[in-house]
Amino acid sequence: MAQFKAVPHDGKAVSEYTNQNLALLEVATELRRLANRQPVVPKQVERPDTKAETLPQEARYRIRKDFDQVDERDFVERSYNEIYRFFEASVRELEALPDIEARLSPLDSGSFSCTLINRGFGRGFETIHVRRGGSWGAIEYLFGEENSRTASNGGFAVEADDYQLHLRSTGFRISGGRMPMDRETVSASEAAQLMWDELLSKVGIDYA
Structure with a gap:
């Protein structure tokens, strides 16, 4: 409170002034000056950021796990659903192309068919x-x-290492002749891409 001074200037009550209007004017003027004055904000002392120095560097861990039949069943279901969504998005993309017709048909809860028609290609x-x-x-x-x-051109089996489940390609892929498919570990999206690319090649569609 020491930074504020008494008003009127001599500290007398307004009622003791002969001309009270002048006393009130002085009070009002001083209040207006205080209201318009910029507040003094105390400067904050910057403290060094020690959080980054004390936290350990991010570590990556791999946790071994034994997988049972329930884990494999759930993994197959998730993989199938991801493959279906891949085909669904790819069909929508093809529908915008001229002379191309694409149809995706769910057959039941565990199977679907996809048909591509290229009207500008004889075997399309x-x-x-x-x-x-x-x-x-x-x-x-x-x-x-x-x-x-009872027939198949190939598929993907479930295999597990010490840490995770994955798909491994099996059987054959037919593309300009019967040739073995690489027995490689793939994700569900990669498996979908393999099948989709094979379907595209059969109707004369390639990537730009």
Whole structure:
């Protein structure tokens, strides 16, 4: 409070002034001056940031795990759903192209078919059937109009290392002749990409 002075200037009460209007004017003037004065903000002392220095560097860990049949079943279901979403998005992308017709048809809860038609290409018609479960692996695929449960062009089996589950390609891929598919570990999106690329090649569609 020491920074404020009494008003009127001599500290007398306004009622003691002969001309009280002058006393009130002095009070009002001083109050207006105080209201317009910029407040003095005390300067904050900067403290060194010690948080970054005390926290340990980020570490990455791998945790070993034993996988059972429930884990494998859930993994296959997630992988199948991701493959379906991949085909769904890819079909929407193709629908914008001229002379191309793309159809995605869910057959049941564990299988679907996808048909591509390239009206500008003589052999531009092909269908792929994708399903969960079968003799070729946890996820199988078959090209052709007929969806036979006893036939397959290949598939993806579930394998596990000490840390995670993954898909491994099995069987054969037909592209200009019968040739073995690389027995490589793939993710669900990579498995979908392999099947989609094969379907595109059969109807004369390639990437720019």
